[in-house]
Amino acid sequence: MRIAVTGSSGLIGSALVRSLLRDRHEVVRLVRRPSRAEDEVEWDPKRQYVDAAGLAGCDAVVHLAGAGVGDHRWTEAYKKEIRDSRVLGTAAVAEAVASLGTPPRVLLCGSAIGYYGDTGERAIDESAPPGDGFLADVCQEWEAAAAPAVEAGIRTVHARTGLVVSQKGGAWGRLFPVFKLGLGGRLGSGRQYWSFISLADQVAALRHILVTEELTGPVNLTAPEPVTNREVTAVMGKVLHRPTLMTVPPPALRVALGEFAQDALSSQRVIPRKLLDSGFAFEHPTVEDAVRAALRP
Template sequence: MERSRVAVAGASGLIGSALVRSLVADGHEVVRLVRRAARSRDEVRWDPEGQYVDGAGLAGCDAVVNLAGAGVGDRRWTDAYKKTLRDSRVLGTAALAQAVARLPEPPRVFVSGSAIGYYGDTGDRAVTEEAPPGDGFLPSLCVEWEAAAAAAREAGVRTVCVRTGLVVARGGGAWGRLFPLFTAGLGGRMGDGSQYWSFISLHDEVAAIRHLIDTEGLSGPFNLTAPQPLTNREITAAMGRILHRPTLFAVPAPVLRLALGEMAQDVLGSARVLPARLVESGFSFTFPGIEEALRAALQEQPGV
């Protein structure tokens, strides 16, 4: 796209920081939403849980991207942390969508985060964006999260919800924890390993978001996952091959449930999610396979 002004919420997170680097490298102006007082023109004050956004700071933005939210895997899912997970996503998205809708000249696109947790446990069944939401905490959270973007859509702003899979990267997320374990020779399958993991390389995640920003006419939900989900057993084997380490330390399902509580269902559950709409829109993956994605992650420089 031509040089644009893009606002990013969640700019310090794994995906957000990579998106910012990509945009800046291509000469775009990036405005970061921050929770403290803004110190420069490229910062906008906001308080997601308090549903406050300094809307004036969004003036002139061509796109607004919302990737903010407390980490799903950061803590056990106590009732209090479930509230934190919900409020950081639903309230923040609603506040940002409303701020976008109130602008005299709104951006041409609002990209809002979501996750493949929307579908719940799909077992061996492959699902696309047409599938209904599943049951449980994560699906209900994703439904609310996506619905919170309604104000922007109703104001006529092209609105996209990105249902992101497991991002393969060293700098954070699930793989940020897996790489050290597997490098130390302590990695292995989780449960019986038959559950599907729908992954995507960090490079392709960022490229897909930029594709959705740039391509007029694209709106609604998009699955951001590689074309061929694999089982946890297959991914474990790939990790062993790429890192040249044994993968003998399987973690039984009961141990995971004891250690992680309700969050274990996200690790043991199966999500066979296909990026149907993304592929149909003309997007091309750079690292479609797990070994390619793993190698790309290993080449990342610290902080990149």
């Protein structure tokens, strides 16, 4: 397959590209500068520009680019960057693939379980309505921006990803060093659900979606057994052989993270119903499996 990828230098994108190349697929990277090689295509999400001719002949386009949600404090300017990087970028990619005489068979767009907002202890799947809050609003706009591809008849999938368990980046990338120092502990009450997925399962699920024709629309990319933050804390301590006596109270988290603290303390018990129904098998179904996998070389 010939597959175009945005966000190919990010945590998930780089892992996906390595996996595809190992299996001898042809990968085209979308880069934010003039292309310098045959496997590069220029694009600029801020200008909503994509060199659509470079996507000709692609069987699939995987769009994963977007500013990191937890990378900076949420100033109004950074919130705008979070939104624009997703909405404008998705619109540009969707319009580009829709303009092709022979479009790709599938457009796989990144999204997030932030779509659902705080769901408390209630288990939800892809049929759940959108929630409230900044991230829920962004996710709705993000997914809606792919409309040109849908209208062109391209199978379009929104990969609503949970917390990816990896030492190399994302929320878990910040947890590992703290727990290794013996300074880890629960956030707030610890009763909030965390819907996680190992990096290996994330990549495998993306590849499963590319070749599974019945998967369309939103698809949750989370492990089948979401756990509470308290359980995450216990597993991290067990696997790393470190104490987990610390507790970060909500006021301290708000001082450290600002508005993002509310999302860090929210509860999302998300079930990957569509993946399971389509026959996808998780290699790391439990949080202990995922944490141990992240620690392997």
